[in-house]
Amino acid sequence: MHTPRTALCWLRRDLRLADHAALAHAQGAGRVLAAFVFDPAQLSGLARDDARVALIWHSLLDIRQRLRALGSDLAILHGDPADEIPLLAARAGAHAVFAARDYEPAARARDARVAAALATDGRALELVKDQVVFDTGEVLTRESKPYTVFTPYARAWRAKLAPADAGSLAVRLAADAFLPWREDGAVTLATLGFTDNPIGRAEAGEAAAAQRLAAFEAKIDDYHAARDYPARDATSQLSAALRFGTVSIRTLTRTALAHDGAGAQAWLNELVWRDFYQQLLWHFPHAATESFKPAFRDLPWPGEDSHFDAWRAGQTGYPLIDAAMRELLQTGWMHNRLRMVVASFLVKDLLIDWRRGEAHFAHHLLDYDLAANNGGWQWAASTGCDAQPWFRIFNPVTQSQKFDPDGAYIRRWVPGLAALDARSVHAPWQAKALPAGFALGRDYPVPIVDHAAQRERALALYGKQP
Ligand SMILES: Cc1cc2nc3c(=O)[nH]c(=O)nc-3n(C[C@H](O)[C@H](O)[C@H](O)COP(=O)(O)OP(=O)(O)OC[C@H]3O[C@@H](n4cnc5c(N)ncnc54)[C@H](O)[C@@H]3O)c2cc1C
Known part of the structure; x- marks a missing residue:
């Protein structure tokens, strides 16, 4: 009998189901089981009521509920990802694990450990671009070096941008696209050692991000003129949504491109700053701890x-x-x-x-x-x-x-x-x-x-x- 292939999708800073690179790629490789791992190395040192943990938690619950409606689940795990991901991949019979590329030095080291652990069982960790419009090797100087000055970087970034770069990476939300699965739900905010936080909870999930985006679209034309005045609430306040991926950078780029005018142009420029800093960190990881100069x-x-x-x-x-x-x-x-x-x-x-x-x-x-x-x-x-x-x-x-x-x-x-x-x-x-x-x-x-x-x-x- 033909057994459908299974792929694991490891969510990290892409806590949504829409326009999702890792999910879209995983679906191309088989039926998908989605997972998230709370890493004790990242949780240690945070306040018990840290709003970011609550934001993550409620975003996960939202995803879990929607996957359960399809007969699948979101596996929420707690431990070293280099142990947890290979174990879950083996339990699910997944031949590969898909995740969005992360540019931070600690995340890169973690991903290398997870990839090595998976490889011992013959499984691959496939890292795909999701967090940025252009990946670290895509916008380089004529000498194929990373840009270290923003203005020429932004010029090259804009020149390279084609509609496909901001295109939605569609995810099929159908029962046969996901692996039938049920987790025991043993990991909770309390077992993680955290309490709820109303600020994090209010910002959690795709619906909250979509609401912020809709509110901002109504004032995007005025952004360039009003963005520097804190009393005017003229910016999008989508930074946390972008950080945790409750909205994709492609969706925001499409929004900017859909509007003519100086406001949308100025806003797109800020999204380019975001890409710029991500690529700088990747190319010059030493700057994470010391002066670049x-x-x-x-x-x-x-x-x-x-x-x-x-x-x-x-x-x-x-x-x-x-x-x-x-x-x-x-x-x-x-x-x-x-x-x-x-x-x-x-x-x-x-x-x-x-x-x-x-x-x-x-x-x-x-x-x-x-x-x-x-x-x-x-x-x-x-x-x-x-x-x-x-x-x-x-x-x-x-x-x-x-x-x-x-x-x-x-x-x-x-x-x-x-x-x-x-x-x-x-x-x-x-x-x-x-x-x-x-x-x-x-x-x-x-x-x-x-x-x-x-x-x-x-x-x-x-x-x-x-
Ligand atoms: C000292 C300092 C620390 C900062 N720390 C962070 C941080 O930890 N996280 C963070 O997301 N931003 C940081 N920024 C950048 C910027 O202040 C915030 O992204 C912005 O204020 C978020 O508000 P907004 O979503 O309304 O931005 P908008 O003006 O609506 O801009 C849209 C998006 O573009 C991105 N963006 C805007 N400005 C910048 C910028 N200068 N650099 C990189 N991305 C940008 C953000 O993702 C933002 O959500 C920092 C800036 C400074 C000067």
Whole structure:
């Protein structure tokens, strides 16, 4: 009798069933069993109520429910993937395992271990492109080298883009496309050692991502003009959905291409930045832990721990910085303009190693992504390959006046400043008159540093390097 071939699809940062490279390829190879593995190496060190774990968990439950309706299941496992994936492949009789390629150094090492473990049983790990529009070898310079400057990379990226690159990778959601299967459901959030988190839960699943996309499409035409103003909520807020793959990058690229105009063009440019940072991390994995530019590798950061604590808590006395840092703690999200400003402030006003800020973001951002986060931090610290020049230093007050002109964003996150008018809210210590009953130092901190003085110190620090 003919036995249909079986393929395993190992989900990682592609938590959806639509437009899915690994699933589409696996379906081409046989009936599919889908699986996800919680890796203790990745879970250790996270808070018990980490929103990202909840986001993953609820996205998995959604997928599981839909696969169960087809008589199959999503196998949710807990352990070292190099043990779990080969064991499940053997149990399911799968001849191959399909997964989306991941560009992070730790993920690459893990995938190499899983591939080696599978090979001992004669099974292959097939890694396919899903996370980016163009893979690491697809957009190269004329000398076949990776680009290290964004503008020519983006030009080459756009020139290469054909409709097929953003085409949907269709998945057949039919009972005969999946392996009949039933897992025992032994792994739960509780057995993993976690509790639920309403923020992660709200962002979970394809429907939540589709809703965000629909809401953004209604305002995409204004994106280029409004994207820098945090109070205006003009960006897509799809970064967590992209990070966990509840929507595909191809779907977003198609959306950008479907709209004419400067807004959609500017947004597509941000999706290209995302590809750029992924390919940089792949080609230059050392940048994950040290300055991309050798000249800035040994900067002797003189910053103080108490200043780092004030920055983390949103207690620096600079209202825009504090509003952004408080939003991060409360919601796990921060606007791109503010990520740039608070990163610059930590590095060039507080003179603290960018890697400490990077780690703080990694701990709190719902959309935390090593490539984008490291790229953003190295840009702000001027240590990256195509970064802000080291002598360019954001003035936190000017940035505040420019991008939050009436102080609406500041007042949303620092209610203690609610009574201050649009002139004084950016720098209360410079205000000629403060509202009755408001005392600086009691109701809101005095600035922990003087920007002008720190700017000079930063210039001296960077300027001394070879
Ligand atoms: C210091 C710093 C740290 C950052 N850390 C992260 C991070 O951990 N994860 C993350 O996804 N982004 C990070 N970014 C990039 C950017 O701030 C966020 O992607 C963006 O704010 C997310 O909001 P959005 O979805 O509304 O973006 P939109 O403006 O709607 O952009 C659409 C998508 O494009 C991508 N994108 C936009 N800007 C960038 C960028 N500069 N680099 C790479 N991709 C980009 C994101 O996937 C985003 O969802 C960081 C930027 C800085 C300066």
